[in-house]
Amino acid sequence: MYISKVSLVNYRNFANAKFLFNKGINTIIGENGSGKTNLFRAIRLLLDDNLLPSSYKLDLGDFNRSLGDYRGHWIIISLEFSELSDDEAIQSLFVHGAGQIEGNKVSKATYNLFFRPKADVRFMLSELEEGDVVGLNEIRNDITLEDYETFFTGKSTADFNDPEVYKNLVGDFDNVRFTYTYNESSFGVKIPHQLSVSKEVSFTFIKALRDVVSDFHNNRTNPLITLLKSKSNNINKDDYRQISETVISLNSRIEDLPDVQQIRADIKNTIKDAVGQTYSPSSLSINSSLPSEADKLLQSLKLLIGEPGETYEGGIHELSLGGANLIFLTLKLLEYKYQIARETFANFLLIEEPEAHIHTHIQKTLFDKLDFGDTQIIYSTHSTQISEVSNVENINILGKKENYAEVYQPSIGLQSSETEKIQRYLDAVRSNLLFAKGVILVEGDAEEILIPTLVKSVMGVSLDELGISLINIRSTGFKNVAQLFHNDRIRRRCAIVTDSDHAIMDTTIQDGDNSRLKRIKRRIERSAKKGAERRVDLDTFCNGNEWVKAFYAEYTFEVDFVEAGNYQEVKEIVDIIYTSENKKQAARKELDSDKVDVFGRRVLTMANKEGKGWFALLLGKYIYSETILPDYLVDAILFAKGTFSRSLLSDILTYRAKKNFELDNNLDFSEFHAVVTSYISEEVDLATLLSSYEAVDPSDQILCILRKLQSCSNGTRKT
Structure with a gap:
C-alpha cells in the first residue's frame, strides 16, 4: 500500500x-517558499x-x-x-x-x-x-x-x-x-x-535539519531519548535487578561521603544561626538522585561521537554541522526501523531537505542507500545532487506563483523510452533545469561560457538573478530535454538557442578553386543543409507548445557575435591566438571587414584553432557593457524570463545609466533617476521610463532590448 x-x-x-x-522513493523539488x-x-x-x-x-x-x-x-x-x-x-x-x-x-x-x-x-x-x-x-x-x-x-x-x-x-x-x-x-x-488510518500505519517524519544541537538538548525532540524509551519497555526485570541494586547502593555511598555529611551539617547550623530553632527545617538531607528505574537510567545516557579520521569523542555540540545533522538523521532512521518492526499495514517515511550541511557525496549516497523495500519514502529537496539521482518518473516539481504554487510531474504523457533518455541526461549540472523559473538550452561550450558573461555585462544582472538556468546540451539533440516543458508537464519557459549554419559564402565550386577551398565549400554546404533541416525539425517540435521556442543564430554563435558589431572584442585576443605579425595584421583587417564571408571565416578559424571553449574563455575577458547582445539571444532571454518586475527593469536601466556615465560624464541622468522612482511606485509606465532614458542616451542598445520586451509583453507585473 x-x-x-x-x-x-x-x-x-x-x-x-x-x-x-x-x-518506493519519491522526490519533491522546489525553491524556498514553494x-x-x-x-x-x-x-x-x-x-x-x-x-x-x-x-x-x-x-x-x-x-x-x-x-x-x-x-x-x-x-x-x-x-x-x-x-x-x-x-x-x-x-x-x-x-x-x-x-x-x-x-x-x-x-x-x-x-x-x-x-x-x-x-x-x-x-x-x-x-x-x-x-x-x-x-x-x-x-x-x-x-x-x-x-x-x-x-x-x-x-x-x-x-x-x-x-x-x-x-x-x-x-x-x-x-x-x-x-x-x-x-x-x-x-x-x-x-x-x-x-483513523494513521493508527494502523507506520509513519515517521524527519524535519529539515536546521538546529540539531537544540533538538538534542530537548528531551521531547531528542531522537536518542526516543530510541531509549522504546527499548526501556522491553528490558528484562531480572537482567536489570542487579544494576538497579548497584545504583541504589551507589546513591547511599555518595550520600555517606564525609564531605557531603559535613556540608549537610554546615547548612543545618547556618540556618539555625540565621533564623533560630523555631523556624529551622525539621530535617535536611543531601540525596544522590541517580535513577534506579530502567527507563530513567537509560534516558540519562549521552551520545559521544568522533569525527571521521579523529580519535577524540565529543558531544553533539562539538561536532560540525554536517556531522551533527548526519547523526540526527541516522537516529531518526533507526527510530523508523523500530517502528516498521511492529508489522503495520503500510510504512511511510517523509524526509524534509536532508541535504542541509551534508557533503554532496553523502547526499547522493544517502539517497541511493535509503531503500527499505516495503516503505514509501518521500523526500523534499532543492539539492541538485539528490535530484540528479532521483527517478524522473517519481518527481513532483513545485512552481512558485503569486499567492499559490503549481505542481508539475515531468514524466506525464511520455513513453518509458523517453523518460529513460531524460534520466540518463540529468546529471547534477543539468538537473538545474528542474529548479529554474526559465531555461535556455544551448548546443556548445562557447554559448555556455559567453552568454552568462554577456547578460551580466550588458544588463547588469546575472542569469541566476533572472531565474534562468542555461544548460549546455553539447549537441543539437534538444528535443530529449525540451519535451519536459509542456502544458502537461513542467509549465516553464524553455528557449532553445542553436545555429542555423547558413553558408557564409557562395558554396558553388568554381573552376579556379583549389582543393582546400573546395573542401571548405563542401563542409559549409553540408552544415547549411543540416542547419536548415534542424530548423524545420525544431519549429515543428515547438509548434503548438507555448512553453518551448527555438531561437537561431543566422550563421553560428561566433559569426553572429561579430556581425552584431563586436569585432573589436575579437580583435583584442588576436595577439593571444597568433604569434606571427603577418597573421595578426591579416586577422585584424579581416575582422574589420563588413563582408560575412571575410570576418566570418576569420572568427571561425580563430575559434577552431583554439577550440571553441578556450576561445570563449579568452574572449570573455573582453566583454564590456558596450558589447552588443546579438538579437536572437535577446529574444531567447526575454522569452525564457517571461515577465520582468518594475524593480528589475529599473535596476537594469539604472545600471546602464551608471556604466554610460562612466564612459561619458557629460551625460545627465538626473531627471531619469527621478522618473525611475515614479516608475517603481507605478506613477508612470514603461514607455515613459524608456523615453526618459532615450532623451539622455538615444543610441544605447538597452532601449532596443526593452522595447522588444514592451512590444511582446505589453507591460510588466509588480513584484
Missing part, C-alpha cells in the same frame, strides 16, 4: 494542487499520530491567500492509497473506513480532511436564494474561525481538484448556489478521527 495521490485545495500556498506518487513543508504538513495531518490535537484546528494562515475572503470556503486535504494488500486485517479496515470496493476486495482507498463551516452556517448558506449576493455577504460577514470544524471522510470517489466538484461540495460563490447535504458515495463517508 502506498500514497498514490495527494490533493490540496485552499490549503496554505496551494490553491488547487495535485501530487502524484509511486511506490510549499514543500506545507505538503508534508498536510500529509502529517492525516497520517502522523504524533501531532498535538490542537493541530487539527486549522487557522486563518492555513487558508490560501488567493481566496481573498476565506469565510465560507473549505480547506480540502485528500490522500489516495493504491495497491492495498489482500491481508484480511487491512481489507477489513478499509471496507469499513476509507476503501473503494471493486469486486470482492478493496484495491484503492481515500482518506480526507475537510476544514469546513459548521452545520448551522452550511444550512444558512443552503437556504439562500440563487443569486442572492447581498444575503451571502451578510452571512459571510458574521463567520469566524470558531464557526469551523475539522471533518474526516473516507471512500470518496470525487476528484477534488476539479473546480466543478468543489462547487458541488462547497458551493458556487459567484452564482450563490449552496446545498446542505452531499453525496457520500462521491465525497466520502464520515470517519471518526480516533479510528
Whole structure:
C-alpha cells in the first residue's frame, strides 16, 4: 500500500494542487517558499499520530491567500492509497473506513480532511436564494474561525481538484448556489478521527535539519531519548535487578561521603544561626538522585561521537554541522526501523531537505542507500545532487506563483523510452533545469561560457538573478530535454538557442578553386543543409507548445557575435591566438571587414584553432557593457524570463545609466533617476521610463532590448 495521490485545495500556498506518487522513493523539488513543508504538513495531518490535537484546528494562515475572503470556503486535504494488500486485517479496515470496493476486495482507498463551516452556517448558506449576493455577504460577514470544524471522510470517489466538484461540495460563490447535504458515495463517508488510518500505519517524519544541537538538548525532540524509551519497555526485570541494586547502593555511598555529611551539617547550623530553632527545617538531607528505574537510567545516557579520521569523542555540540545533522538523521532512521518492526499495514517515511550541511557525496549516497523495500519514502529537496539521482518518473516539481504554487510531474504523457533518455541526461549540472523559473538550452561550450558573461555585462544582472538556468546540451539533440516543458508537464519557459549554419559564402565550386577551398565549400554546404533541416525539425517540435521556442543564430554563435558589431572584442585576443605579425595584421583587417564571408571565416578559424571553449574563455575577458547582445539571444532571454518586475527593469536601466556615465560624464541622468522612482511606485509606465532614458542616451542598445520586451509583453507585473 502506498500514497498514490495527494490533493490540496485552499490549503496554505496551494490553491488547487495535485501530487502524484509511486511506490518506493519519491522526490519533491522546489525553491524556498514553494510549499514543500506545507505538503508534508498536510500529509502529517492525516497520517502522523504524533501531532498535538490542537493541530487539527486549522487557522486563518492555513487558508490560501488567493481566496481573498476565506469565510465560507473549505480547506480540502485528500490522500489516495493504491495497491492495498489482500491481508484480511487491512481489507477489513478499509471496507469499513476509507476503501473503494471493486469486486470482492478493496484495491484503492481515500482518506480526507475537510476544514469546513459548521452545520448551522452550511444550512444558512443552503437556504439562500440563487443569486442572492447581498444575503451571502451578510452571512459571510458574521463567520469566524470558531464557526469551523475539522471533518474526516473516507471512500470518496470525487476528484477534488476539479473546480466543478468543489462547487458541488462547497458551493458556487459567484452564482450563490449552496446545498446542505452531499453525496457520500462521491465525497466520502464520515470517519471518526480516533479510528483513523494513521493508527494502523507506520509513519515517521524527519524535519529539515536546521538546529540539531537544540533538538538534542530537548528531551521531547531528542531522537536518542526516543530510541531509549522504546527499548526501556522491553528490558528484562531480572537482567536489570542487579544494576538497579548497584545504583541504589551507589546513591547511599555518595550520600555517606564525609564531605557531603559535613556540608549537610554546615547548612543545618547556618540556618539555625540565621533564623533560630523555631523556624529551622525539621530535617535536611543531601540525596544522590541517580535513577534506579530502567527507563530513567537509560534516558540519562549521552551520545559521544568522533569525527571521521579523529580519535577524540565529543558531544553533539562539538561536532560540525554536517556531522551533527548526519547523526540526527541516522537516529531518526533507526527510530523508523523500530517502528516498521511492529508489522503495520503500510510504512511511510517523509524526509524534509536532508541535504542541509551534508557533503554532496553523502547526499547522493544517502539517497541511493535509503531503500527499505516495503516503505514509501518521500523526500523534499532543492539539492541538485539528490535530484540528479532521483527517478524522473517519481518527481513532483513545485512552481512558485503569486499567492499559490503549481505542481508539475515531468514524466506525464511520455513513453518509458523517453523518460529513460531524460534520466540518463540529468546529471547534477543539468538537473538545474528542474529548479529554474526559465531555461535556455544551448548546443556548445562557447554559448555556455559567453552568454552568462554577456547578460551580466550588458544588463547588469546575472542569469541566476533572472531565474534562468542555461544548460549546455553539447549537441543539437534538444528535443530529449525540451519535451519536459509542456502544458502537461513542467509549465516553464524553455528557449532553445542553436545555429542555423547558413553558408557564409557562395558554396558553388568554381573552376579556379583549389582543393582546400573546395573542401571548405563542401563542409559549409553540408552544415547549411543540416542547419536548415534542424530548423524545420525544431519549429515543428515547438509548434503548438507555448512553453518551448527555438531561437537561431543566422550563421553560428561566433559569426553572429561579430556581425552584431563586436569585432573589436575579437580583435583584442588576436595577439593571444597568433604569434606571427603577418597573421595578426591579416586577422585584424579581416575582422574589420563588413563582408560575412571575410570576418566570418576569420572568427571561425580563430575559434577552431583554439577550440571553441578556450576561445570563449579568452574572449570573455573582453566583454564590456558596450558589447552588443546579438538579437536572437535577446529574444531567447526575454522569452525564457517571461515577465520582468518594475524593480528589475529599473535596476537594469539604472545600471546602464551608471556604466554610460562612466564612459561619458557629460551625460545627465538626473531627471531619469527621478522618473525611475515614479516608475517603481507605478506613477508612470514603461514607455515613459524608456523615453526618459532615450532623451539622455538615444543610441544605447538597452532601449532596443526593452522595447522588444514592451512590444511582446505589453507591460510588466509588480513584484
